[in-house]
Amino acid sequence: MADIVIELQNVSYRYPVSDDYVLKDVSFTIEKGKFTAIIGNNASGKTTLCNAIRGFIPHFYKGDLEGIVRVGGKDTQETQLGQMAEQVGYVFQNPFIQVSGVKDNVFEEVAYGLENLGVPVDEIRLRVEEILKLVNIGHLRDKNPFELSGGQRQRVALASIIVMDPDILVIDEPTSQLDPVGTEQIFDIIRLMKERGKTIVLVEHKMDLIAEYADNLLVMSEGKLVMQGPVREVFGNPEYERYNIQYPHVTEVALQLQKSGMPLAFLPVKDSELAEALNLKGVVACD
Amino acid sequence: MKPNALLQLHPMTKFYFSLFILAVVLIVPGYWFAFSVFLGLVAISLLAGVFKEFIGIVLKALVSVLVIVFLMQIFFFPGEQVLWRWWIFEIKQEGVYYGLILTSRILAIGSAFVLFFRMTEVRDFVKSLEDKGMPPMGAYVVLSTLQIIPEMRRQANTIMEAQKTRGVETEGSLFVRAKAFIPTLTPLILSSIAGTEERALTLESRAFSAPVKKTSLHKLTKSRADRILPILFVLIILGLLVWRVVLWQTS
Numbered sequence: 001m002a003d004i005v006i007e008l009q010n011v012s013y014r015y016p017v018s019d020d021y022v023l024k025d026v027s028f029t030i031e032k033g034k035f036t037a038i039i040g041n042n043a044s045g046k047t048t049l050c051n052a053i054r055g056f057i058p059h060f061y062k063g064d065l066e067g068i069v070r071v072g073g074k075d076t077q078e079t080q081l082g083q084m085a086e087q088v089g090y091v092f093q094n095p096f097i098q099v100s101g102v103k104d105n106v107f108e109e110v111a112y113g114l115e116n117l118g119v120p121v122d123e124i125r126l127r128v129e130e131i132l133k134l135v136n137i138g139h140l141r142d143k144n145p146f147e148l149s150g151g152q153r154q155r156v157a158l159a160s161i162i163v164m165d166p167d168i169l170v171i172d173e174p175t176s177q178l179d180p181v182g183t184e185q186i187f188d189i190i191r192l193m194k195e196r197g198k199t200i201v202l203v204e205h206k207m208d209l210i211a212e213y214a215d216n217l218l219v220m221s222e223g224k225l226v227m228q229g230p231v232r233e234v235f236g237n238p239e240y241e242r243y244n245i246q247y248p249h250v251t252e253v254a255l256q257l258q259k260s261g262m263p264l265a266f267l268p269v270k271d272s273e274l275a276e277a278l279n280l281k282g283v284v285a286c287d
Numbered sequence: 288m289k290p291n292a293l294l295q296l297h298p299m300t301k302f303y304f305s306l307f308i309l310a311v312v313l314i315v316p317g318y319w320f321a322f323s324v325f326l327g328l329v330a331i332s333l334l335a336g337v338f339k340e341f342i343g344i345v346l347k348a349l350v351s352v353l354v355i356v357f358l359m360q361i362f363f364f365p366g367e368q369v370l371w372r373w374w375i376f377e378i379k380q381e382g383v384y385y386g387l388i389l390t391s392r393i394l395a396i397g398s399a400f401v402l403f404f405r406m407t408e409v410r411d412f413v414k415s416l417e418d419k420g421m422p423p424m425g426a427y428v429v430l431s432t433l434q435i436i437p438e439m440r441r442q443a444n445t446i447m448e449a450q451k452t453r454g455v456e457t458e459g460s461l462f463v464r465a466k467a468f469i470p471t472l473t474p475l476i477l478s479s480i481a482g483t484e485e486r487a488l489t490l491e492s493r494a495f496s497a498p499v500k501k502t503s504l505h506k507l508t509k510s511r512a513d514r515i516l517p518i519l520f521v522l523i524i525l526g527l528l529v530w531r532v533v534l535w536q537t538s
């Protein structure tokens with residue numbers, strides 16, 4: 001059996017002030033090196049799930065937590081918050097809060113986590129240089145983090161986390177403020193992280209990109225984990241339609257065609273598969 | 288810009304210098320001395336290239352205090368030798384003398400610290416305190432406050448602009464401006480309170496509480512001057528103390 005790095009068993013959780021449970025009996029496992037996307041409509045509990053994986057629940061957000069969350073084989077309830085930073089990198093949904101507030105340029109901002117981890121200074125400089133280039137923010141290095149645009153902040157936030165080189169990356173909607181080019185770049189970086197063997201948990205609404213890059217899906221609806229499995233299986237399951245979550249565009253089109261009587265060889269989820277799915281091999285597919 | 292040797296001194300050296308001025312001014316009697324110390328500080332600010340900011344703050348912040356203190360002393364300090372009298376007011380010789388002593392000392396000590404903060408980046412000063420064993424959380428609080436103040440000012444301006452578009456008067460006399468400003472405080476304070484929770488999480492995600500010893504890109508170096516000057520300060524203070532004691536015993 002493959003290495004399991006994240007495991008949730010019957011996890012339910014309620015914020016201190018909320019009446020209803022925000023996570024309801026959630027169970028799943030994630031294997032090392034897999035790219036898992038969490039999808040679901042607003043307020044379905046995606047961010048809360050990320051908080052549970054990172055240990056912010058229950059260490060920071062109190063409230064009632066039931067069930068077991070294990071990360072790297074250890075129960076997060078028994079791990080200290082400070083010890084998890086090196087293992088799980090968490091990029092928040094809101095890019096405007098992810099500034100340390102004590103650094104006055106982007107280079108130092110990105111370096112901050114490494115300073116806290118006690119990495120030797122020479123190594124910090126090398127690693128930050130590399131990440132600035134990777135995330136394409138070299139030109140911002142001397143800018144004040146408070147004076148960046150939303151998209152720029154999102155990149156800086158991602159850079160500040162991946163520079164710490166955690167084994168697990170939990171990334172909550174990293175492209176909400178980015179244009180299509182910026183979004184592609186972020187996904188490229190995430191793909192690269194996967195190639196480096198990182199386990200990736202990504203919350204995202206852009207289904208085309210998820211279909212392109214992710215291995216597995218977790219579908220959240222009103223606090224329940226309603227579907228899980230390989231991307232193609234989940235999108236291909238007729239049950240998926242019930243939750244009113246977006247399909248990848250190509251899948252949507254293909255389903256429409258199928259409804260109007262056109263036979264499909266299989267259900268395409270990536271743009272490049274459309275022609276083949278429609279048995280139109282040899283015809284050039286445009287998008 | 289050519290790096291200035293005075294500015295490049297270690298923050299602690301500059302801080303010790305301010306304390307040194309404080310001690311010297313209190314030890315050596317007479318206002319002439321304290322006033323010449325002030326002139327010395329002005330000279331240093333010129334050498335360090337911070338004269339304009341230095342003198343600006345001294346004039347704005349200190350002078351009004353000094354005038355008030357001085358007036359209080361000349362009118363209310365008890366004494367016999369009346370120099371000038373009008374209605375119930377009288378100025379006494381002792382009051383003038385004591386007023387001069389007090390103001391000259393406040394001027395010298397106050398400007399020594401103004402000069403310190405003109406010559407030292409707070410960031411560097413906090414770093415040097417951290418090197419001396421101040422806990423990282425304390426350092427964080429000081430530094431983040433410094434960063435957040437301009438950010439809050441920016442937010443306050445945004446809110447004021449919004450008020451203006453709704454027709455709220457935001458310019459004019461102090462009273463009008465205060466009236467416009469006070470309602471902005473609530474959202475400002477609320478948003479910064481909401482900010483602290485998120486900030487704590489941000490810090491956590493950046494390994495702030497990782498159980499290891501932190502490193503720092505920002506290194507403060509000590510030159511030879513930084514090692515010699517503090518010793519010199521102590522020696523001079525000791526010398527002055529001895530001189531005072533001898534003077535006191537022979538008189």
Ligand SMILES: Nc1ncnc2c1ncn2[C@@H]1O[C@H](COP(=O)(O)OP(=O)(O)OP(=O)(O)O)[C@@H](O)[C@H]1O
Pocket residue numbers: 015016017018022040041042043044045046047048049093
């Ligand atoms: N700090 C909190 N305190 C109390 N309730 C919260 C808190 N954060 C979220 N909730 C509630 O929990 C529910 C799930 O929120 P969550 O942020 O996990 O949703 P989400 O799936 O990430 O939504 P989105 O797509 O908008 O980011 C919501 O009903 C929300 O109101």
Ligand SMILES: [Mg+2]
Pocket residue numbers: 046047048093172
């Ligand atoms: Mg969310």
